[in-house]
């Protein structure tokens with residue numbers, strides 16, 4: 001893994017194994033905030049004080065989590081954050097990314113690093129809880145995300161942040177996207193940087209209403225928001241039936 005500085009001054013990693021960076025080189029922080037926090041509706045929910053449950057596909061450097069948790073903690077809105085990850089990065093790598101400089105709340109990273117240091121280098125597949133308080137919990141589910149089962153109708157938002165469909169196909173397969181659909185609450189949103197036609201069609205076949213929205217300033221032209229049908233939309237015949 002190599003550390004890269006992205007266009008907005010925030011750092012990310014480059015994975016030699018996947019031949020890809022963990023975030024957009026045009027701005028790691030901008031991507032996290034624009035594509036995931038705002039695109040998924042999580043930022044609005046937290047600002048409005050609604051307790052929020054998020055599912056992230058690919059915890060990676062923890063940047064999406066740290067920025068979401070910072071907003072939740074600042075506003076005092078409860079956040080339950082579940083992240084799926086196959087290979088948890090070492091604490092030294094997380095620290096080398098200098099996310100402490102991005103965060104006003106240094107406790108967020110300090111607590112994550114202590115939690116990581118207490119785990120073995122390669123934690124066995126399973127669920128590990130990093131609790132900050134009873135209002136802010138991060139649950140890491142270690143192992144191949146496609147092998148675990150997901151709760152039904154549980155999450156307000158999914159951050160689909162796998163590597164690209166070419167590099168990481170199992171996390172964009174039709175069955176896995178179907179499991180993500182099932183895990184969302186009605187009207188919940190899946191946000192992603194990936195707007196590929198094949199992915200949009202797979203999402204739509206599961207019943208998502210798929211839209212593209214403008215990407216972050218200086219970043220990708222378009223990013224993706226896919227919304228699960230809500231009961232009222234189904235009653236009005238406004239949704240595509242799930243396969």
Ligand SMILES: C[S@@+](CC[C@H](N)C(=O)[O-])C[C@H]1O[C@@H](n2cnc3c(N)ncnc32)[C@H](O)[C@@H]1O
Nearest residue numbers: 058059060061062063064085086144145161163
């Ligand atoms: C683009 S990175 C995620 C970036 C992350 N959201 C962040 O803020 O740093 C994709 C992540 O998916 C993980 N991953 C790849 N295949 C996986 C699989 N089958 N199951 C679980 N995690 C996987 C990788 O280890 C990597 O950390």
